[in-house]
Amino acid sequence: MRVYRIAEQNIGIEALHDRVYFRCTAYETEGAPDFVVRTVPADIDRERERSAREDRLEGRPVRAWSDEYLEELAIYRQIAEIMPTCDTFLFHGSAVAVDGLGYLFAAKSGTGKSTHARLWQQLLGDRFTYVNDDKPLVRVTGDGAVIYGTPYDGKHHLSNNIAVPLKAICLLQRGTENSIRRLSAREAFPRLMQQVYCPEDREAFARTMGLLQELTRQVRFYVLSCNMDIEAARVAFEGMVSSNS
Amino acid sequence: MNVLKDMILTEIEGEWYAVPVGEAAKRFSGMIRMNKTGKRIFELLMEGKDQDGVVRQLMEEYEVDEATAQSNVGDFIGKLQSAGML
Incomplete structure (x- = not known):
């Protein structure tokens, strides 16, 4: 797990792909996490399905995304689900x-x-x-x-x-x-x-x-x-x- | 199907909005905008009251006659039904 300070919160991230960590480099901290988010392969599948559904709704061809990118979306979605408790x-x-x-x-x-x-x-x-x-x-x-x-x-x-x-x-x-x-x-x-x-x-x-x-x-x-x-x-x-x- | 329980009421400058969340959000992408009376009818329906129950409650709270209350509540419920929310 690595910890990143984003919008006043220390967020522990446990990811499957290094790109998730790389993206957050500028936010890395030594502090203890206030909360932890982690992904499993099913989260990536869900993001792929969600993206395809949105493409179909918008009437455009379904776009193919890498697992790395979809995992980033999954991680940020988890963060966004928790953040309202931090105003x-x-x-x-x-x-x-x-x-x-x-x-x-x-x-x-x-x-x-x-x-x-x-x-x-x-x-x-x-x-x-x-x-x-x-x-x-x-x-x-x-x-x-x-x-x-x-x-x-x-x-x-x-x-x-x-x-x-x-x-x-x-x-x-x-x-x-x-x-x-x-x-x-x-x-x-x-x-x-x-x-x-x-x-x-x-x-x-x-x-x-x-x-x-x-x-x-x-x-x-x-x-x-x-x-x-x-x-x-x-x-x-x-x-x-x-x-x- | 009654999805009103899956909605959240919020007020912006005296206007009320019912916003879908969870299951309701998968079925509706919009919001319902209401005045204060509409919001009260909505709340009573969320509590599970039927049309007559809502009418009786409105007559008590707003000192309105039965015909007016019936007509207002009937119209409101009709709109929710045509939107597939009730």
Whole structure:
């Protein structure tokens, strides 16, 4: 077993493939685990079935994944099932930091959230840092929300082992022009639900709902219609950051 | 089949949502949005009350006449049935 510190928790991992450990290298710690996750071959089979089911649902050809990759998914799924007990949940989106404050872009797959994050990097240069381009963790307490880098950072592997206060979540939709507007928590909630990991365990799910409820009091929400031009980043940045600083 | 027990109620700015979890999540991908009265009807159905039981409870809690309560509860249950939740 090796131990990794992710989002304030020491997580013991017992994996079948070395790649699972390799992925987490930047998070390794000497500490004792707060909890342990481990995989067996059946977990990999389940991930393969789940992925095939999703592909069929989306109407695309079933993709073939390596056992190593599927094991990584299985490990992160187990972590995500436990994390709500630590006031933390998994959010599918691209999380970035500007001047040490966190902003999260969410959208359906293929909309271009990673592309948009890259535009922020171009626009802001050294003021910009990736938190996690795909599956960050969000911790919600009465004092505010914090977004954490994790080893599970999408196909381009853009992440850092950092934690920053989460200030705003921006839902992206494609448009020909660039425009941003503030969303109420009511408007944002159904769309947030599509991006949050919903645990299979009822208790963990209920805790996740409670955390989301608290999150709606702590961060601002926006919807951005955007194209792929640098102007999209300028409009989003002006709307989310400059006008609130 | 009654899958209401497999749902979790949550409130966002005065609006209530019933979100499927576990078995219910495998059958439904959406959520039900409700006002406060709808949420109360939903809770009573989750507790296992039948239509008459829900109507009686609403008449007590909201001082509403039987015809109105019957109509509201009937409509609500109809919607859940057409969504396959009851």
